[in-house]
Structure formats: C-alpha cells, structure tokens
Amino acid sequence: GQSLEQPxxxxxxxxxxxxxxxxxxxxxxxxxxxxxxxxxxxxxxxSYNALDGxxxxxxxxxxxxxxxxxxxxxxxxLQMKDSASYFCAVRDRVLQKLVFGTGTxxxxxx
Amino acid sequence: xxxxxQWPATLVQPVGSPLSLECTVEGTSNPNLYWYRQAAGRGxxxxxxxxxxxxxxxxxxxxxxxxxxxxxxxxxSSKKLLLSDSGFYLCAWRAGGDEQYFxxxxxxxxx
Numbered sequence: 454g455q456s457l458e459q460p461x462x463x464x465x466x467x468x469x470x471x472x473x474x475x476x477x478x479x480x481x482x483x484x485x486x487x488x489x490x491x492x493x494x495x496x497x498x499x500s501y502n503a504l505d506g507x508x509x510x511x512x513x514x515x516x517x518x519x520x521x522x523x524x525x526x527x528x529x530x531l532q533m534k535d536s537a538s539y540f541c542a543v544r545d546r547v548l549q550k551l552v553f554g555t556g557t558x559x560x561x562x563x
Numbered sequence: 564x565x566x567x568x569q570w571p572a573t574l575v576q577p578v579g580s581p582l583s584l585e586c587t588v589e590g591t592s593n594p595n596l597y598w599y600r601q602a603a604g605r606g607x608x609x610x611x612x613x614x615x616x617x618x619x620x621x622x623x624x625x626x627x628x629x630x631x632x633x634x635x636x637x638x639x640s641s642k643k644l645l646l647s648d649s650g651f652y653l654c655a656w657r658a659g660g661d662e663q664y665f666x667x668x669x670x671x672x673x674x
Binding site: 496550 | 597605620657663
C-alpha cells in the first residue's frame, strides 16, 4: 500500500519562504503531485513531479527525490491568500488511484 | 474545457434517511471518477472509484454505495444515514495523468 506523511501545520509571515515536506512509502508510483485546498473549498492541482528534481511554477516549486522517498513544496513570497491546506499525492501504478498525504495546514500571518 | 458538477452544495438529513449525491463531468470521455469524504480539518478519504461504466471499486466498507450508470455520471448513495456519515463529499475525475479535478463538494450534516 501507500502512505504519505506531512507535518500537520506550518506557520510563516507574509513575504517569507516556506517548505512543506512529504515523505512516502509506496510500492510503485508514477510521480508526486501537490494540491491546495482553502477552507470550505475543493482541492485544486498545483504541481507534479514525474522525475527527480525541482519543478517551478511561479512562486511555487516542487521537488522530488525517489531515492530518499521524499518531496517538498516550496512557496516563495508568501501572501495571505496562501493560507490553506496542502496535500501531496501519488498515483498507485496498479490500482490507478491517487493516494493523498495527511495534509499540512499553512497559516500565513501579516 | 472540462467541468465537473456536484449537487446539492449543502444537505441536512436525519439519521436513518436515504442519500443520493450526484456528480457529472462535461468535456471529457471515459474519465476515472472518484468519491472522497473529508471530515472537518482532516484529510481526504477515498470512498469509491470507477474506471468505467458499471465498474466500481470500494475502498472503505460502510453503509455507502456508488454507481456509474453513464460514462460521465457518478452517484453516491446510502439507504440509511448514520451520524458518522457527516462530512464534506467530493467528486473528482482524472483523464489519464496525475492531475485530478475536484467538484465543488457537498457538505452533508446528519442530525
């Protein structure tokens, strides 16, 4: 099976940089993806890493290291609107379903 | 472009009553469809997924069931709701890669 662990909560101030980690145990997966969910809303796709290394999309970057079973989401120039929950996820190679991490609540303060 | 619809947005139901939540997807064909439940402040629990019409995989044994009567329609049902069924129900679809799209969700309160 698959399991993905994330810190439950991270706090930071506006303008700062924050890193949200994701460690996983999986028997086989295609890549690591990240989703953002604001309170009361649905999750939305942020980024995807099929290969090891860093993927950058604007203020957000995501990193994957398969050898370390580890990935992270990096948020730069934090804004108040970045306050949300962030989930990492992997797609099971056999069952074709996404397995989500435990989720990290990011609180951005002024 | 693809769109996913869910209704109703909110629902308050008494214990023991039936449930039917509907999800439809537009703008794509043969999507993989998913039902998730999320308790307040918690993660996403996968309930059911479907890779085709009439094909349903259940993740968690419970009093819920799912059906896929048409290619782009996914229905979540219960014959008798329990208090523990309260939560935020999310339908999602995925075409082929890892990018999954979620509907707006239904907030269910069982009283």
